[in-house]
Amino acid sequence: xxxxxxxxxxxxxxxxxxxxxxxxxxxxxxxxxxxxxxxxxxxxxxxxxxxxxxxxxxxxxxxxxxxxxxxxxxxxxxxxxxxxxxxxxxxxxxxxxxxxxxxxxxxxxxxxxxxxxxxxxxxxxxxxxxxxxxxxxxxxxxxxxxxxxxxxxxxxxxxxxxxxxxxxxxxxxxxxxxxxxxxxxxxxxxxxxxxxxxxxxxxxxxxxxxxxxxxxxxxxxxxxxxxxxxxxxxxxxxxxxxxxxxxxxxxx
Amino acid sequence: xxxxxxxxxxxxxxxxxxxxxxxxxxxxxxxxxxxxxxxxxxxxxxxxxxxxxxxxxxxxxxxxxxxxxxxxxxxxxxxxxxxxxxxxxxxxxxxxxxxxxxxxxxxxxxxxxxxxxxxxxxxxxxxxxxxxxxxxxxxxxxxxxxxxxxxxxxxxxxxxxxxxxxxxxxxxxxxxxxxxxxxxxxxxxxxxxxxxxxxxxxxxxxxxxxxxxxxxxxxxxxxxxxxxxxxxxxxxxxxx
Numbered sequence: 204x205x206x207x208x209x210x211x212x213x214x215x216x217x218x219x220x221x222x223x224x225x226x227x228x229x230x231x232x233x234x235x236x237x238x239x240x241x242x243x244x245x246x247x248x249x250x251x252x253x254x255x256x257x258x259x260x261x262x263x264x265x266x267x268x269x270x271x272x273x274x275x276x277x278x279x280x281x282x283x284x285x286x287x288x289x290x291x292x293x294x295x296x297x298x299x300x301x302x303x304x305x306x307x308x309x310x311x312x313x314x315x316x317x318x319x320x321x322x323x324x325x326x327x328x329x330x331x332x333x334x335x336x337x338x339x340x341x342x343x344x345x346x347x348x349x350x351x352x353x354x355x356x357x358x359x360x361x362x363x364x365x366x367x368x369x370x371x372x373x374x375x376x377x378x379x380x381x382x383x384x385x386x387x388x389x390x391x392x393x394x395x396x397x398x399x400x401x402x403x404x405x406x407x408x409x410x411x412x413x414x415x416x417x418x419x420x421x422x423x424x425x426x427x428x429x430x431x432x433x434x435x436x437x438x439x440x441x442x443x444x445x446x447x448x449x450x451x452x453x454x455x
Numbered sequence: 456x457x458x459x460x461x462x463x464x465x466x467x468x469x470x471x472x473x474x475x476x477x478x479x480x481x482x483x484x485x486x487x488x489x490x491x492x493x494x495x496x497x498x499x500x501x502x503x504x505x506x507x508x509x510x511x512x513x514x515x516x517x518x519x520x521x522x523x524x525x526x527x528x529x530x531x532x533x534x535x536x537x538x539x540x541x542x543x544x545x546x547x548x549x550x551x552x553x554x555x556x557x558x559x560x561x562x563x564x565x566x567x568x569x570x571x572x573x574x575x576x577x578x579x580x581x582x583x584x585x586x587x588x589x590x591x592x593x594x595x596x597x598x599x600x601x602x603x604x605x606x607x608x609x610x611x612x613x614x615x616x617x618x619x620x621x622x623x624x625x626x627x628x629x630x631x632x633x634x635x636x637x638x639x640x641x642x643x644x645x646x647x648x649x650x651x652x653x654x655x656x657x658x659x660x661x662x663x664x665x666x667x668x669x670x671x672x673x674x675x676x677x678x679x680x681x682x683x684x685x686x687x688x689x690x691x692x693x694x695x
Contacts (some may be wrong), residue, residue, distance in 0.1 A: 262579055264575055264578065264579065287581055287583060290578060290579055290580065290581040291581040294579070294580070295576075295579040297572060297575070297576065297579075299570075299572055301570075301572040301573060301575065301576035302576075303573065303576070303577075303591055303595075304595065305594045305595055314580070314582075314590060314591075315577075315580035315581055315582060318582060318586055318590060319580065319581040319582055319586075320581075363580065364579075364580065367580055367581060
C-alpha cells in the first residue's frame with residue numbers, strides 16, 4: 204500500500220513553509236507537506252501540537268499567515284472565493300459531527316449539493332439516499348440527528364461530506380467524541396472509503412487504524428512536523444526521541 | 456371610600472379608542488423595531504470592527520437613556536428638521552428605534568448561542584457565510600429568539616404609555632382625560648391598568664402558543680432531556 208515510491212504526479216495537496224500564529228503564540232512553524240492523489244495520510248501528535256489547525260488550514264476554516272497551500276491546483280489564502288472553490292472539492296468530518304439538528308439526514312445531505320452545486324432536489328435526494336445506504340443508515344434516512352447514536356451521527360456526517368463528491372476528505376479526530384463501542388463502526392466506514400481510493404487526511408489517535416490504512420504517518424509536535432514515514436517504519440523504527448516518547452504513551 | 460365604576464361605563468368610548476390606539480402603535484412599532492434590529496444585529500456580529508463599532512454605539516446610545524428622553528428628541532427635534540408628523544407617528548417611530556436596540560441584542564444572543572461548529576460545517580461543504588447563516592444558523596435561532604423577544608415586546612407595550620406625554624390618545628392619555636372630568640382616580644387608573652394587563656397577557660399567551668408550536672416542530676424530533684424541558688418552561692414562565 205506504500206506510496207512513497209509513487210510516480211511523480213503533481214500532488215493534490217501541497218503545503219510549503221506554512222506558519223500561523225494566534226496572537227503571539229505560534230501554532231504552526233514552517234510546515235511543509237505534500238499529499239498525492241489517492242494517498243491516505245494520518246497525522247498524529249500530542250494535543251496542542253497543531254495537527255487540527257493544519258488540516259483546518261487546508262479548507263481555510265483557519266487562515267495561515269505565511270507560506271503557501273495549494274489544494275487541487277488552487278492557491279489558498281488569497282481570496283474567499285478560492286477557499287470556497289476548494290471547499291467544494293474537499294469534504295471535512297468533524298470531531299463533534301456538526302450535523303444540522305433542524306434537518307433530517309437526507310436534508311442534511313442535500314443542502315449543499317442543491318444550494319452550492321445547483322443540483323435538482325430529485326438528483327440530490329437520490330444521491331443522499333444512496334450514500335446513506337452505503338454508510339448503513341438507509342433505514343434512518345428520515346430521522347433527525349438527535350435520534351441517532353454518536354457513531355450513527357458521525358457516519359451520517361461522512362455521507363453528508365461525500366454528497367459533494369469530494370476529491371479529498373479531511374477527518375479531524377472523527378472518533379474522539381465517540382463512546383468506545385462506536386469507534387469501530389466509524390473506522391470501518393473510513394476503511395471502506397480508503398479502499399475505494401479516496402485521498403484522505405486523518406487526524407486521529409487510533410494508531411491501529413493508522414497502521415492498517417495509512418500510506419504515511421506524520422508526527423507533529425509544537426507546531427512542527429517532527430517525522431513522517433510509512434507506518435511500518437514509523438511504528439517499527441521511529442527516529443526522533445519525541446516520536447518515541449509519544450508512541451510509548453499512546454501504544455501503552 | 457366606595458368605588459363607583461359607572462364613570463367608566465359613561466366614558467367607555469374614550470377607553471375603547473385609547474385601547475385601539477395603544478394596540479396599533481404598539482404592534483406597528485414592535486414589528487418595525489424588530490425589522491430594524493436585524494441589520495443592527497448583523498452589523499454587531501460582523502467580523503469588521505467598524506461595523507461592530509457603529510452597531511455598538513447605536514445600542515449603547517438608545518439603551519442608556521430613558522425612553523421619554525428619546526421621545527422628546529424625536530418629538531421636539533423633527534420639526535426643526537422640517538418634518539412635521541402626527542404625534543402617533545412620531546411616537547411610533549421613536550418607540551421602534553428604542554425597541555430595535557433591545558431586539559438587536561436578543562437576535563445577537565440567539566445567533567451566538569448556535570454552536571460555532573454549525574457555521575463551520577456549512578462552510579466546509581462549500582456554502583458562503585451568508586448562505587450558511589440563512590440556511591443553517593437562522594433556523595436554529597428561532598426557538599432561542601421567541602422567549603426573550605416576548606419579554607422585550609411586553610416592555611415596549613408598556614412603554615407606549617409614555618406617548619401620553621406628547622398627546623397621543625392612547626390608554627393612559629384617555630385615562631387622564633376621564634380623570635380630569637370625573638375626579639375618580641382609583642376607578643379610572645385601575646381600569647387603565649386592567650386594559651394594559653389585558654393586552655400584555657393576551658400577547659404573552661399568544662406568543663407562548665407560538666413557542667410551543669415552534670418547539671413541537673423541532674421538539675418532536677429532538678429528544679431533549681426531560682429536566683432540560685422542565686427548566687426551559689420554568690424560564691419562560693418566570694420571564695413573563
